[in-house]
Amino acid sequence: MTTVLDRLSELLVGYFGVEADEVHPDATFAELDLDSLAIVEFALVAEKEFGVAIGEDEVTPKARVRDALEMLAAKGIRGDG
Numbered sequence: 001m002t003t004v005l006d007r008l009s010e011l012l013v014g015y016f017g018v019e020a021d022e023v024h025p026d027a028t029f030a031e032l033d034l035d036s037l038a039i040v041e042f043a044l045v046a047e048k049e050f051g052v053a054i055g056e057d058e059v060t061p062k063a064r065v066r067d068a069l070e071m072l073a074a075k076g077i078r079g080d081g
Contacts, residue, residue, distance in 0.1 A: 004069055004077055007049060015045050025066035029059065036061060050077050 005025065012018040018032045029039055039061060043054040046068075052075040059068055 004072055008065060008068060011045055011049060016042065023065060025064065025069065027065050028061065029063055030061040034061060052077060
């Protein structure tokens, strides 16, 4: 079963060149070398992947991957959803 974390990791690796072993719940997007522009692009890619709207203020460089997972869960994205 593919988890939401797995799917987020695939997006970060595939679209933004992040090393897979760097993606973990406590990593911030800044630590993953995503600046403000890359965060906007990430939000757009994640919207397509998960089929939910993501506001520009919902993901920031200081946000952790865990925050993105929690935000997606609040929008109904869980497990392999």
